[in-house]
Amino acid sequence: MPRSLPSLRTVAILLLVVVGVGLSFAFHASMSGASVTYTATAVEPGENPDLVTRATSNVTNLDERLAGTSSQHQQPIERAAATGSYSGRLDPELDIVIDDIESPHVWYNDQYYTWAVSTQSETTNATIRMQPTDPETVFETIVRPADDAPPEVTTAIAEGTATGFTVASGVYQHNGEYYVVAPESEGAVFAQLAKVFGGYVLTPVGRGYAAVGIGLLAYRFREPMRDRPLTPRRALTIPALAILVALTGTLLFETGSLTRFVTGPMSAFVVAAGSVAGVFAARRQWLRLVGATMGTALVAIGAFVAALGVVGAIFGGLAVVFGFATGIVPFGYGYWFAQPLPRE
Numbered sequence: 001m002p003r004s005l006p007s008l009r010t011v012a013i014l015l016l017v018v019v020g021v022g023l024s025f026a027f028h029a030s031m032s033g034a035s036v037t038y039t040a041t042a043v044e045p046g047e048n049p050d051l052v053t054r055a056t057s058n059v060t061n062l063d064e065r066l067a068g069t070s071s072q073h074q075q076p077i078e079r080a081a082a083t084g085s086y087s088g089r090l091d092p093e094l095d096i097v098i099d100d101i102e103s104p105h106v107w108y109n110d111q112y113y114t115w116a117v118s119t120q121s122e123t124t125n126a127t128i129r130m131q132p133t134d135p136e137t138v139f140e141t142i143v144r145p146a147d148d149a150p151p152e153v154t155t156a157i158a159e160g161t162a163t164g165f166t167v168a169s170g171v172y173q174h175n176g177e178y179y180v181v182a183p184e185s186e187g188a189v190f191a192q193l194a195k196v197f198g199g200y201v202l203t204p205v206g207r208g209y210a211a212v213g214i215g216l217l218a219y220r221f222r223e224p225m226r227d228r229p230l231t232p233r234r235a236l237t238i239p240a241l242a243i244l245v246a247l248t249g250t251l252l253f254e255t256g257s258l259t260r261f262v263t264g265p266m267s268a269f270v271v272a273a274g275s276v277a278g279v280f281a282a283r284r285q286w287l288r289l290v291g292a293t294m295g296t297a298l299v300a301i302g303a304f305v306a307a308l309g310v311v312g313a314i315f316g317g318l319a320v321v322f323g324f325a326t327g328i329v330p331f332g333y334g335y336w337f338a339q340p341l342p343r344e
Contacts, residue, residue, distance in 0.1 A: 017213035023206025030199030037184040038167040040156035045135030049107045055169045055182035058142045062108040080128040087127045095124045146174035205326045208271025211242035212330045230337040235279045242272035262307035267319045274327025278334020
């Protein structure tokens with residue numbers, strides 16, 4: 001008597017296809033929902049320096065930078081602020097804190113200063129120059145006209161807030177007034193960036209999962225009344241199918257650099273290759289397992305290098321590590337489906 005319900009293996013395959021298709025659109029979903037609220041605050045030169053330094057890269061809040069530095073290590077800064085310059089050794093703690101300050105101005109101890117620092121290569125010796133300056137001079141350097149700003153900026157100035165993902169923060173002048181346009185919450189910006197990045201890296205994972213599910217489903221229903229264990233030869237077609245699935249998804253749903261037609265499909269290839277490793281593990285073919293793993297990594301990194309140049313070795317290596325980690329699901333399916341089950 002024919003079974004009225006699908007087998008456990010069939011349900012598992014269908015579930016993998018559904019999850020894979022869902023993750024395949026993770027990047028699109030993250031981009032469509034990416035939004036940050038920006039506020040426009042009226043200020044005068046000298047007012048609200050915390051907000052000014054947060055909105056523009058031309059002024060650094062040195063007080064905030066030094067908040068976790070012990071007072072004895074801050075002495076070079078204190079001397080430069082008092083005398084105009086300091087030349088000598090910096091404690092490593094201070095050297096790390098100020099090493100990446102490239103803004104021409106800083107806010108320190110309730111005062112704006114011009115800022116310049118030069119360090120000697122491979123040492124902690126440095127020359128720090130700080131000269132007090134008035135807020136009006138600083139604003140002349142950092143203020144931009146609102147008329148030349150993107151529409152989101154003018155909306156924020158007119159209405160107080162604006163919503164978008166890439167609103168240009170800064171200090172703007174409109175009708176003789178100054179406005180600081182900045183994210184309502186810095187944490188929201190990082191959260192949205194993390195969300196978009198997560199969607200970006202999960203998209204090829206989903207396409208790899210979908211390819212594994214589609215491949216297993218095809219073998220499953222070729223002879224639905226017979227249990228056909230997954231063999232290495234059959235499993236090897238699944239990573240190739242992942243490349244085809246990812247190429248199709250990229251062509252239909254994505255725009256941008258042509259390198260996406262290499263990096264995305266190769267990332268999906270690495271994920272789907274976990275099914276091949278699972279079959280070798282089920283058969284205790286350890287040398288083939290090692291060979292397949294190394295071969296997958298070399299092919300993926302080589303493709304990334306061909307598409308991106310030397311830097312592709314780094315991104316390719318990251319894709320391989322992440323692909324192997326997320327490939328544990330296809331590995332489990334490969335291991336399971338390589339096992340013969342006379343009756344389900």
